[in-house]
Amino acid sequence: MTQKFKNYINGEWVDSVTKETFESRMPADWSKVIGVFPKSNKEDVDLAVKAAKEAFKSWKKVPAAKRGELLGKVGDIMVKRKEELARLMTEEMGKIMKEARGDTQEGIDTAYYAFGEGRRFFGRTSPSELPNKVAITFLRPIGVAGLITPWNFPIAIPTWKMFPALLSGNTVVLKPASDTPALATKLVEIMEEAGFPKGVVNLVHGPGGSVGNAILEHNDVGVVSFTGSSEVGRHIASVCGRTLKKVSLELGGKNAQIVMDDADIDLALDGVLFGAFGTAGQRCTATSRLILHEKIYDLFIEKLVKRTEDLKLGYPWDESIDVGPVINEASMKKILEYVKIGKEEGAKLVTGGYRYEEGVCKNGWFVKPTIFVDVKPKMRIEQEEIFGPVLSVIKVNSFEESIDVLNDVEYGLSSSIYTKNVNLAFKAIEDIDTGITYVNGPTIGAECHLPFGGTKNTGNGHREGGWTVYEIFTEQKTVYIDYSGKLQKAQIDISIEK
Ligand code: UN1
Numbered sequence: 001m002t003q004k005f006k007n008y009i010n011g012e013w014v015d016s017v018t019k020e021t022f023e024s025r026m027p028a029d030w031s032k033v034i035g036v037f038p039k040s041n042k043e044d045v046d047l048a049v050k051a052a053k054e055a056f057k058s059w060k061k062v063p064a065a066k067r068g069e070l071l072g073k074v075g076d077i078m079v080k081r082k083e084e085l086a087r088l089m090t091e092e093m094g095k096i097m098k099e100a101r102g103d104t105q106e107g108i109d110t111a112y113y114a115f116g117e118g119r120r121f122f123g124r125t126s127p128s129e130l131p132n133k134v135a136i137t138f139l140r141p142i143g144v145a146g147l148i149t150p151w152n153f154p155i156a157i158p159t160w161k162m163f164p165a166l167l168s169g170n171t172v173v174l175k176p177a178s179d180t181p182a183l184a185t186k187l188v189e190i191m192e193e194a195g196f197p198k199g200v201v202n203l204v205h206g207p208g209g210s211v212g213n214a215i216l217e218h219n220d221v222g223v224v225s226f227t228g229s230s231e232v233g234r235h236i237a238s239v240c241g242r243t244l245k246k247v248s249l250e251l252g253g254k255n256a257q258i259v260m261d262d263a264d265i266d267l268a269l270d271g272v273l274f275g276a277f278g279t280a281g282q283r284c285t286a287t288s289r290l291i292l293h294e295k296i297y298d299l300f301i302e303k304l305v306k307r308t309e310d311l312k313l314g315y316p317w318d319e320s321i322d323v324g325p326v327i328n329e330a331s332m333k334k335i336l337e338y339v340k341i342g343k344e345e346g347a348k349l350v351t352g353g354y355r356y357e358e359g360v361c362k363n364g365w366f367v368k369p370t371i372f373v374d375v376k377p378k379m380r381i382e383q384e385e386i387f388g389p390v391l392s393v394i395k396v397n398s399f400e401e402s403i404d405v406l407n408d409v410e411y412g413l414s415s416s417i418y419t420k421n422v423n424l425a426f427k428a429i430e431d432i433d434t435g436i437t438y439v440n441g442p443t444i445g446a447e448c449h450l451p452f453g454g455t456k457n458t459g460n461g462h463r464e465g466g467w468t469v470y471e472i473f474t475e476q477k478t479v480y481i482d483y484s485g486k487l488q489k490a491q492i493d494i495s496i497e498k
Pocket of ligand 1: 106152153227282283284285286443444445446447
């Protein structure tokens with residue numbers, strides 16, 4: 001019997017108003033249905049926002065330390081259910097078991113960070129420019145937060161947004177990706193078990209076109225946070241511009257790893273294999289370009305191709321597997337379309353480049369890890385986000401050229417340089433225009449307590465993670481307290497009393 005899932009609105013598990021449904025299936029074996037979910041629309045969003053708006057009245061009054069304690073409890077439950085969540089993630093999203101545990105761990109880390117933040121939800125104090133007067137700032141919640149999350153980190157990213165939003169005193173309406181609704185439901189079940197008051201956390205399943213847009217257009221939603229493509233991000237920003245909502249966007253990437261001629265080659269190889277083919281290349285932070293110094297180019301490629309061909313594809317819940325499927329058929333087709341484009345552009349395909357259908361992989365969306373060499377800057381495969389296991393290798397003859405090539409894309413999320421030369425490492429840190437730079441590490445693997453986000457078309461200037469995500473979900477209140485007992489005029493009473 002196929003499991004039927006529901007929306008969570010005002011503390012109740014409910015069907016959508018229309019009673020329409022959609023399915024979630026396994027990318028590793030498309031014949032298997034994970035469950036059936038409500039295909040919601042604007043009316044469901046209206047109910048969720050109404051509940052969230054009502055709940056906000058009392059939730060904002062709960063002390064931040066107490067809100068944090070609930071999130072700490074969420075972390076504790078996630079620790080207990082880590083294996084179960086990870087296993088479900090291999091089934092519903094398709095990342096391999098080790099990475100699925102990592103994704104869940106990132107959610108646990110985010111919960112405990114928020115727990116701690118509850119006791120250091122600090123404002124500032126400042127002397128006034130006038131005597132006998134002081135100024136204080138407080139962090140305050142915004143109201144209802146509309147959160148639209150992707151499928152590639154189906155536990156971690158909803159926690160990145162929900163936990164700081166809630167700790168800050170907002171209530172939330174979560175619209176998770178339609179490819180991973182069961183995982184979002186499990187997370188909300190855990191939050192229900194932890195004991196959030198009704199209406200504080202709401203979950204509405206369904207398509208971006210109806211549910212997502214209804215959230216963006218709703219007058220009672222005060223802040224929106226979205227992770228996904230730059231194309232959708234532009235649309236979200238324009239609606240939020242028109243409706244004057246605060247909006248935080250985490251969008252595309254075209255991340256590169258540079259390997260200089262003095263680098264530890266085997267270390268750089270381990271890095272690019274993990275960065276390019278981990279999560280089947282479906283991370284915003286994935287390494288999709290490898291920029292090699294000409295002196296090590298041939299040797300590096302020879303070793304890389306061999307190591308890539310050794311990667312094992314199969315069911316992601318099988319612990320011996322290195323690469324799982326991509327998320328769905330449309331995604332696989334898009335990736336294979338880019339392979340075609342790469343060949344037409346004159347890049348040289350040295351391994352992979354096709355759908356892999358051997359053994360257990362026959363019923364899933366598997367793409368053999370793919371490498372193009374002799375890729376030239378400005379080729380489409382070098383510029384556009386592919387979101388799959390496809391790596392473009394570019395040859396350069398100097399450090400300066402490697403930085404120019406790295407920077408010459410519309411995105412600026414993550415980057416990496418392998419070198420033993422400390423001067424080059426620091427120059428790279430200074431000259432690379434991305435939000436994140438790794439030295440002697442791959443482009444993936446950001447930690448939850450540090451700012452996460454990118455420059456240029458990767459976003460609109462906000463940073464999730466760490467302390468910076470709290471800037472997204474709060475308003476500043478500035479308070480002036482005058483204890484002089486007389487009218488003092490700022491900017492006018494400027495003379496110093498003798
Ligand atoms: C993403 O792909 O949107 O840095 C998030 C990493 C992970 C998060 C990726 N911790 O690779």
